[in-house]
Amino acid sequence: MDLTNAAARLAPLKSLFAQEPVAAVRPVRPAGFRLLVTAVAFAAVTALAAGVRQVAGDNPVLSLLGGALVAGGALCAYAYAVRFLEQRPVAELDPARARPDLRAGTLTGLGLFAATFVLVVLCGGYGTEGGVSVGGALTVLGVMVGVAVTEELLFRGVLFRLVEELTGTRGALAVSAVLFGGLHLLNPEATLWGALAIAVEGGLMLGAAYAATRTLWVPIGVHLGWNYALSGILGVTVSGDDTGPRGLLRGTLTGPEALTGGAFGPEASIFAILVCSVPTVLFLRAAGRRGLVLPRGARSPERG
Numbered sequence: 674m675d676l677t678n679a680a681a682r683l684a685p686l687k688s689l690f691a692q693e694p695v696a697a698v699r700p701v702r703p704a705g706f707r708l709l710v711t712a713v714a715f716a717a718v719t720a721l722a723a724g725v726r727q728v729a730g731d732n733p734v735l736s737l738l739g740g741a742l743v744a745g746g747a748l749c750a751y752a753y754a755v756r757f758l759e760q761r762p763v764a765e766l767d768p769a770r771a772r773p774d775l776r777a778g779t780l781t782g783l784g785l786f787a788a789t790f791v792l793v794v795l796c797g798g799y800g801t802e803g804g805v806s807v808g809g810a811l812t813v814l815g816v817m818v819g820v821a822v823t824e825e826l827l828f829r830g831v832l833f834r835l836v837e838e839l840t841g842t843r844g845a846l847a848v849s850a851v852l853f854g855g856l857h858l859l860n861p862e863a864t865l866w867g868a869l870a871i872a873v874e875g876g877l878m879l880g881a882a883y884a885a886t887r888t889l890w891v892p893i894g895v896h897l898g899w900n901y902a903l904s905g906i907l908g909v910t911v912s913g914d915d916t917g918p919r920g921l922l923r924g925t926l927t928g929p930e931a932l933t934g935g936a937f938g939p940e941a942s943i944f945a946i947l948v949c950s951v952p953t954v955l956f957l958r959a960a961g962r963r964g965l966v967l968p969r970g971a972r973s974p975e976r977g
Contacts, residue, residue, distance in 0.1 A: 778894020
């Protein structure tokens with residue numbers, strides 16, 4: 674392979690994430706317009722991602738490749754939209770922060786669900802059906818990489834960030850959390866309580882993580898670590914959706930629904946809400962100390 678030619682082909686992609694100032698060639702559109710345009714674009718990306726997952730099925734190789742394709746395509750689409758519509762570098766996806774922030778976020782997500790799972794098991798029961806499936810774990814990894822990237826780009830990168838320009842940080846937290854929880858009402862075993870739990874433990878926590886760090890790599894990592902621990906390792910229901918591939922184990926939970934989450938899965942457990950409330954508060958306090966809880970109309974740090 675000609676490495677020079679390969680590097681030349683990758684140069685346009687690298688330039689999307691370059692942190693040098695962007696030469697302004699047009700006025701920056703209002704936040705509402707940018708929100709609408711970017712949301713429509715990401716609806717198309719989400720539809721494409723669903724098609725890729727359908728084609729990959731339970732094949733671990735295809736799932737990993739599909740997850741990488743969806744994640745990479747979504748990241749590039751987001752970076753292009755920001756540079757085109759906002760005339761600025763994509764500071765929230767700074768490549769220099771990708772590795773450490775993804776690692777920290779993923780370990781945080783794994784740890785948070787591990788703490789939740791221990792509490793659920795102590796008050797209920799956990800069993801497995803069938804054996805261990807390494808292929809299943811790899812299949813779920815591919816799926817969850819795509820899910821974590823696309824959902825965080827949409828809900829934190831697009832919705833939270835642009836609503837924050839219109840309403841301030843507190844309003845953006847509320848709106849993005851409610852809509853994030855509402856999205857999960859579409860899942861087969863969805864319940865109103867489960868959606869409210871997701872709004873609190875997912876929507877608020879991930880929004881707070883973004884507000885405190887102003888990087889999307891952290892919430893992407895937390896989202897991935899949490900979801901992968903749920904389905905990729907322990908094999909329990911994720912957010913009321915039991916139709917996806919099973920992971921390393923195929924788990925079943927028994928006990929009171931308030932403690933185990935019932936058919937919706939452990940995310941509807943009161944323990945999940947309590948555990949995720951801790952980092953939510955810590956992130957919000959950090960954001961306040963750093964001056965990153967913005968009032969309505971304030972210029973966001975991403976825009977310089």
